[in-house]
Amino acid sequence: MNRKTINIHYRFYQNFALLSLIISNVSAFFVMMVGLKGFAFAFWFKAATLGIIYLYLNKYKKSDFYYYQNLGYSKKTLWWYTMALDMVVYLLLIFIYTQNQAYLRAILPI
Amino acid sequence: MKHTLEADGINLEFGNRKILSDIYLKCETGKITGLLGRNGNGKSCLMNIIYGTLNATDKSIRLDGRPLLQAYKKPEILLYLPQFNFIPKFLKLKSIFTDFNLEYNELESLFPEFKTKYNSRIKNLSGGQRRLIEIYIVLKSNSKFALLDEPFSHLSPLMIETVKELLLETKKTKGLLVTDHMFRDIIDVSDDLYLLTGGRTHLTKDIKELEFLGYAKL
Numbered sequence: 001m002n003r004k005t006i007n008i009h010y011r012f013y014q015n016f017a018l019l020s021l022i023i024s025n026v027s028a029f030f031v032m033m034v035g036l037k038g039f040a041f042a043f044w045f046k047a048a049t050l051g052i053i054y055l056y057l058n059k060y061k062k063s064d065f066y067y068y069q070n071l072g073y074s075k076k077t078l079w080w081y082t083m084a085l086d087m088v089v090y091l092l093l094i095f096i097y098t099q100n101q102a103y104l105r106a107i108l109p110i
Numbered sequence: 111m112k113h114t115l116e117a118d119g120i121n122l123e124f125g126n127r128k129i130l131s132d133i134y135l136k137c138e139t140g141k142i143t144g145l146l147g148r149n150g151n152g153k154s155c156l157m158n159i160i161y162g163t164l165n166a167t168d169k170s171i172r173l174d175g176r177p178l179l180q181a182y183k184k185p186e187i188l189l190y191l192p193q194f195n196f197i198p199k200f201l202k203l204k205s206i207f208t209d210f211n212l213e214y215n216e217l218e219s220l221f222p223e224f225k226t227k228y229n230s231r232i233k234n235l236s237g238g239q240r241r242l243i244e245i246y247i248v249l250k251s252n253s254k255f256a257l258l259d260e261p262f263s264h265l266s267p268l269m270i271e272t273v274k275e276l277l278l279e280t281k282k283t284k285g286l287l288v289t290d291h292m293f294r295d296i297i298d299v300s301d302d303l304y305l306l307t308g309g310r311t312h313l314t315k316d317i318k319e320l321e322f323l324g325y326a327k328l
Contacts, residue, residue: 011209061198063192069182072184
């Protein structure tokens with residue numbers, strides 16, 4: 001993956017990165033509070049919200065895809081890479097939250 | 111080297127409604143091919159079929175006689191300007207020109223009004239300026255052909271004249287297929303002119319045919 005490809009995917013990811021990051025944090029926080037037994041619920045919650053984002057952007061931002069297509073990046077490629085990155089970030093957050101549980105519980109008002 | 115883009119045997123139906131019927135259209139590098147037609151006659155559908163983003167019942171898209179599939183994945187061959195704005199609103203002109211490997215200075219020399227806009231987001235430009243940027247990047251980017259769907263919409267008369275000059279300049283290196291409702295401007299710049307009516311394309315030899323075929327009063 002060259003620099004241009006990374007830039008283009010980053011631009012596309014900007015469409016939903018903030019919302020997705022908030023959802024990932026909420027979901028990871030839930031896993032930290034409930035323990036790993038809550039992972040399945042949290043994972044499907046995350047997957048469902050990603051599905052909603054996917055449908056929303058495909059419907060309401062469909063004209064933007066012509067920008068990326070004119071650069072040689074298909075809709076499928078954009079979604080594949082950004083969703084994969086988003087899931088990696090999500091799993092990383094769960095790892096960070098669960099590994100630092102004691103510290104987070106001490107500093108957060110919970 | 112001269113290149114040819116052909117759309118042949120295109121049929122498109124939505125339910126029982128036949129939109130396009132056995133369409134043939136040829137576009138060559140070094141030429142501007144105009145496509146005229148009334149609203150709902152399938153001009154945009156035809157462009158999307160050529161670009162590969164709309165499936166037709168039957169189609170054969172050829173580049174230099176060889177099948178061209180999924181043209182939207184090959185910007186070095188074909189670029190597409192849709193009839194609506196397509197650049198994401200949050201992008202800055204700086205990023206857009208970086209993405210398309212274009213020199214901003216050239217835009218500034220052609221359109222001095224953009225001299226202070228390098229760091230502006232596309233959403234902060236006027237409708238006409240936004241359309242002008244879209245036309246500019248499609249025309250200036252490296253490709254053999256470009257499809258332009260309603261490039262003159264939202265443009266002031268002065269801007270239209272500048273875009274027409276840009277089209278004539280670009281055709282030296284590219285083949286252009288252009289459609290718009292401003293038919294006089296299309297006639298002005300076109301080398302070949304097709305009229306899409308009744309689901310079929312008619313290559314017009316004389317612009318009086320446009321009147322004869324019921325498209326316009328000249």
